[in-house]
Amino acid sequence: MDEVTKTQLPNGITIHLKEIHTAPIISHWVWYRVGSRNETPGQTGISHWVEHMQFKGTPTFPSSVLDKAISREGGVWNAFTHLDWTTYYETLPAEKIDLALNLEADRMVNSLFDPKEVESERTVIISEREQSENEPFARLDEAVQMAAFRAHPYRHEVIGLREDLLKIQRDDLYRHYRTYYTPSNALVAVAGDFDTAEMLDRLANIYGPLPASPLPVHRPPAEPPADGEQRVELTGPGKTTYLRIAYHSPAASSPDFFAFSVLDSLLSGPTSLNMFGGGGISNKTSRLYRALVERELAVSVHGGLSATIDPFLYDVNIIVRQDRSHEEALAGFDDQIRRLQDERVRDEEIERAIKQARALFAYGSENITNQAFWLGYAEMFADYHWFTGYLEHLERVTPDDVLRIAQTYLRPENRVVGVYLPTGEEAEEEIDDEID
Amino acid sequence: MKSTSWKHLPGPDDTTRVSLSNGIMILTRSNFNSPSVSLGGYISAGSMFDPPEKLGLAHFTALMLMRGTHRRSFQEIYEVLESAGASLGFGASVHNVNFGGRALAEDLPLLLQILAESLCQPVFPPEQVERLRSQLMTSLAIRNQDTGDLADMAFEEILFPNHPYGRPEDGHPETLERITREDLANFHQRHYGPDTLVMVIVGAVEADQAVDAVQQALGAWDNPAPQRPPSLPPVQPLQATVRRHITVPGKFQTDLVLGTHGPRRVSPDFMAASLGNSILGQFGLMGRIGDVVREKAGLAYHAHTSLSASIEGGSWDVSAGVNPANLQRAIDLILSELKRFIQEGVTEEELRDSQANYIGRLPLSLESNAGVVNALLNIERFQLGLDYYQRYPDLVQSVTTDMVLETARRYWNLDRLAVVSAGPEMPADPAAVNDAA
Numbered sequence: 001m002d003e004v005t006k007t008q009l010p011n012g013i014t015i016h017l018k019e020i021h022t023a024p025i026i027s028h029w030v031w032y033r034v035g036s037r038n039e040t041p042g043q044t045g046i047s048h049w050v051e052h053m054q055f056k057g058t059p060t061f062p063s064s065v066l067d068k069a070i071s072r073e074g075g076v077w078n079a080f081t082h083l084d085w086t087t088y089y090e091t092l093p094a095e096k097i098d099l100a101l102n103l104e105a106d107r108m109v110n111s112l113f114d115p116k117e118v119e120s121e122r123t124v125i126i127s128e129r130e131q132s133e134n135e136p137f138a139r140l141d142e143a144v145q146m147a148a149f150r151a152h153p154y155r156h157e158v159i160g161l162r163e164d165l166l167k168i169q170r171d172d173l174y175r176h177y178r179t180y181y182t183p184s185n186a187l188v189a190v191a192g193d194f195d196t197a198e199m200l201d202r203l204a205n206i207y208g209p210l211p212a213s214p215l216p217v218h219r220p221p222a223e224p225p226a227d228g229e230q231r232v233e234l235t236g237p238g239k240t241t242y243l244r245i246a247y248h249s250p251a252a253s254s255p256d257f258f259a260f261s262v263l264d265s266l267l268s269g270p271t272s273l274n275m276f277g278g279g280g281i282s283n284k285t286s287r288l289y290r291a292l293v294e295r296e297l298a299v300s301v302h303g304g305l306s307a308t309i310d311p312f313l314y315d316v317n318i319i320v321r322q323d324r325s326h327e328e329a330l331a332g333f334d335d336q337i338r339r340l341q342d343e344r345v346r347d348e349e350i351e352r353a354i355k356q357a358r359a360l361f362a363y364g365s366e367n368i369t370n371q372a373f374w375l376g377y378a379e380m381f382a383d384y385h386w387f388t389g390y391l392e393h394l395e396r397v398t399p400d401d402v403l404r405i406a407q408t409y410l411r412p413e414n415r416v417v418g419v420y421l422p423t424g425e426e427a428e429e430e431i432d433d434e435i436d
Numbered sequence: 437m438k439s440t441s442w443k444h445l446p447g448p449d450d451t452t453r454v455s456l457s458n459g460i461m462i463l464t465r466s467n468f469n470s471p472s473v474s475l476g477g478y479i480s481a482g483s484m485f486d487p488p489e490k491l492g493l494a495h496f497t498a499l500m501l502m503r504g505t506h507r508r509s510f511q512e513i514y515e516v517l518e519s520a521g522a523s524l525g526f527g528a529s530v531h532n533v534n535f536g537g538r539a540l541a542e543d544l545p546l547l548l549q550i551l552a553e554s555l556c557q558p559v560f561p562p563e564q565v566e567r568l569r570s571q572l573m574t575s576l577a578i579r580n581q582d583t584g585d586l587a588d589m590a591f592e593e594i595l596f597p598n599h600p601y602g603r604p605e606d607g608h609p610e611t612l613e614r615i616t617r618e619d620l621a622n623f624h625q626r627h628y629g630p631d632t633l634v635m636v637i638v639g640a641v642e643a644d645q646a647v648d649a650v651q652q653a654l655g656a657w658d659n660p661a662p663q664r665p666p667s668l669p670p671v672q673p674l675q676a677t678v679r680r681h682i683t684v685p686g687k688f689q690t691d692l693v694l695g696t697h698g699p700r701r702v703s704p705d706f707m708a709a710s711l712g713n714s715i716l717g718q719f720g721l722m723g724r725i726g727d728v729v730r731e732k733a734g735l736a737y738h739a740h741t742s743l744s745a746s747i748e749g750g751s752w753d754v755s756a757g758v759n760p761a762n763l764q765r766a767i768d769l770i771l772s773e774l775k776r777f778i779q780e781g782v783t784e785e786e787l788r789d790s791q792a793n794y795i796g797r798l799p800l801s802l803e804s805n806a807g808v809v810n811a812l813l814n815i816e817r818f819q820l821g822l823d824y825y826q827r828y829p830d831l832v833q834s835v836t837t838d839m840v841l842e843t844a845r846r847y848w849n850l851d852r853l854a855v856v857s858a859g860p861e862m863p864a865d866p867a868a869v870n871d872a873a
Contacts, residue, residue, distance in 0.1 A: 022469040023444050023803045055721070063731070067720035072789045074796015093796055120734030123759075128737035130689040131757045134583055134859075237686035238581040240574060269518075281523050284514040294511070299571040321570055322577065352519050359521025359540050362472040366804040427580055427858070428683040430590065435677040 011212040012184030026192030027091040027372035034180035045160015058110035085380035144418035152223040189375035241320040242420040249314035252307035258393040259401035265353035268303025274364035340406035344399035452643040459631035473639030474805035478532035481627035492607020503564040541640035548653040586858040594854040629659030671749035682858040690859025695753025701745040717741025781841030
């Protein structure tokens with residue numbers, strides 16, 4: 001987490017570099033400060049759709065060339081759109097990395113947004129949405145998020161509302177692209193097998209000539225304070241009851257965030273900050289697993305805290321046992337929340353959360369792609385120090401802090417309780433046709 | 437730069453392979469770039485041993501191993517692991533019970549200790565058996581609502597009738613219900629032993645220390661009479677195309693799986709099939725299938741092919757998630773791509789691209805400890821040789837377009853396919869309009 005070179009080109013692009021010589025690989029990421037947080041009513045899903053269009057070509061790299069170029073060199077690439085950010089990465093054999101730099105610099109300004117490609121991508125994205133609509137937890141997630149926020153764009157899933165996906169036009173997408181895909185709104189992070197001075201020269205040559213433009217200004221409407229517990233109920237096929245409880249949680253830059261991370265770790269198990277590096281740590285000794293699964297109210301429980309610019313949600317997801325009701329599971333859950341509000345946690349519990357975080361960092365540092373991810377990630381909602389100081393911040397958390405967090409944030413009026421109630425309807429017996 | 441790349445790939449020079457006197461095979465490779473270790477391994481105790489009326493027994497047994505041992509309770513086991521930020525888990529496939537875990541390097545002895553207790557001394561506490569049964573029942577109920585799982589399961593059932601490859605390792609509600617605590621204990625007694633145990637350790641530990649640590653944890657394990665694997669029935673070719681639709685009410689998307697048998701992992705056809713598969717539905721944005729179904733027609737978010745090669749057989753399939761109204765159109769497009777694939781084969785340029793991809797991505801797939809664990813498990817499981825990844829570029833380069841074409845023709849017969857879909861009721865009129873289109 002040390003020896004990072006940070007600089008800025010005259011056109012406003014921020015650059016973070018870290019030399020790692022453990023494998024002949026370089027991972028290159030371009031981050032833009034744009035996500036569903038930057039969307040306006042009627043245009044939900046537009047950031048994610050722009051991300052898809054970035055794979056559809058420029059005059060220099062037409063889509064038919066683009067989709068083969070990286071793979072041919074043995075590289076991997078992908079992109080992600082989140083609440084606050086959109087990011088693109090390529091990880092390649094070290095000697096091939098110029099391809100990634102040229103490609104990203106080019107599509108920062110030259111993407112075509114061909115109207116025909118816009119139309120075929122419309123149905124692809126609707127198909128992506130329908131895929132998640134098949135999942136009970138995804139449906140519940142969408143309903144709970146919508147109930148949790150009245151004004152703030154965090155109200156909508158990143159994929160966007162179906163009615164908006166049917167309506168958004170090519171010019172809307174292009175405008176969004178030109179507004180947010182600018183040097184001043186971008187961060188380039190590179191980690192791997194290179195020499196820093198040489199890499200800086202290459203970046204200056206390739207990204208330097210891109211014209212500067214003013215920083216996009218966007219202030220999403222502030223969310224009024226929550227004024228009472230909300231309940232959301234969905235029904236759907238199957239035999240399984242799902243429960244999702246979401247509390248408004250602090251922004252990543254809030255001093256409360258780290259104490260909340262400790263609370264999350266001991267209540268529902270540690271949340272990993274790794275995007276690559278596989279798996280996390282199981283949560284079978286977490287308070288909620290013991291109270292819900294071991295006492296046979298639920299078959300699984302998982303929780304997670306998101307690091308975001310504006311206050312978002314801490315959510316806990318429970319799959320209820322078939323012989324129990326969601327009310328029983330919720331009552332068991334509430335007992336554990338009260339316990340956190342009434343009794344101080346022990347010092348050992350905090351130490352344990354720190355050791356778990358230390359282990360997760362070690363696993364995440366096994367691969368260069370994940371290390372490059374870390375270089376940019378925290379800058380999207382706080383700054384790089386947020387990340388480098390993460391363990392130190394955890395070490396400063398006291399039992400009193402955790403008590404205060406529980407009393408401040410885990411109040412019923414600060415939450416949404418969502419439940420998916422099964423109708424019992426099942427898949428139907430199939431009949432084979434033999435076609436000779 | 438290229439010449440230095442290969443020193444990062446595992447080979448006989450930096451991989452230690454030794455067996456203990458009780459038969460445990462250990463493969464280990466050091467990597468001090470990060471203060472962590474990964475381990476993985478298997479024992480021949482998979483679902484091929486399941487009695488059909490108790491399908492799911494191997495899986496159930498594997499998941500019970502960490503729910504109480506002679507020395508520790510379920511909560512004590514996980515207290516040790518989770519307090520150290522370590523993880524360990526078991527699961528069953530057809531042939532084997534597999535395990536995997538990781539820890540900070542300082543905690544490797546602890547991880548091996550828990551692994552050894554779980555493998556050698558599980559006690560199957562009755563209360564835990566029932567708790568896990570309830571969890572597994574819920575998993576099956578969730579599986580029964582998952583259009584992708586339902587389609588995959590039916591596809592395998594059609595391809596491998598009366599064969600363990602055609603049965604889900606996690607069983608069915610009625611078979612799970614029949615499994616008793618005694619069945620679990622007996623299954624463990626009969627099938628778990630050191631002689632089929634393979635263990636791979638990769639990370640910040642010297643090879644001799646890793647071997648010593650395994651010797652200390654498992655060197656004394658002895659199980660005199662483990663059963664030999666059953667001989668599996670031969671895989672029979674399909675005699676006609678079988679079309680199956682599973683109606684799952686209340687869903688929005690239909691999952692499609694269409695395919696046939698593929699080569700065994702050790703078949704001489706494997707590499708040509710694998711490269712052909714890459715061109716057909718993997719390379720770039722999911723190869724030709726991705727290009728036609730997703731990029732050009734805009735019919736699906738996911739559309740790709742996969743080749744799954746095991747010990748006794750394999751499968752080769754195309755899968756996609758589509759709006760129910762577009763199902764037939766997607767099937768038609770896929771069939772016409774398959775027809776082109778077996779009539780015309782692939783171009784020199786396509787093959788060169790995929791070959792370059794296979795060779796170029798090696799360092800990337802092998803950079804993390806877990807990646808190397810998988811590579812070494814693969815070497816051992818299929819007896820590929822410790823120099824496999826060093827020979828790999830030549831193996832890849834030796835495939836020609838003619839070999840890809842011959843292999844494609846050997847496995848794909850478009851009159852003998854399994855075509856499965858799972859999702860909402862099929863529209864009566866296949867031309868029904870998708871409001872999104």
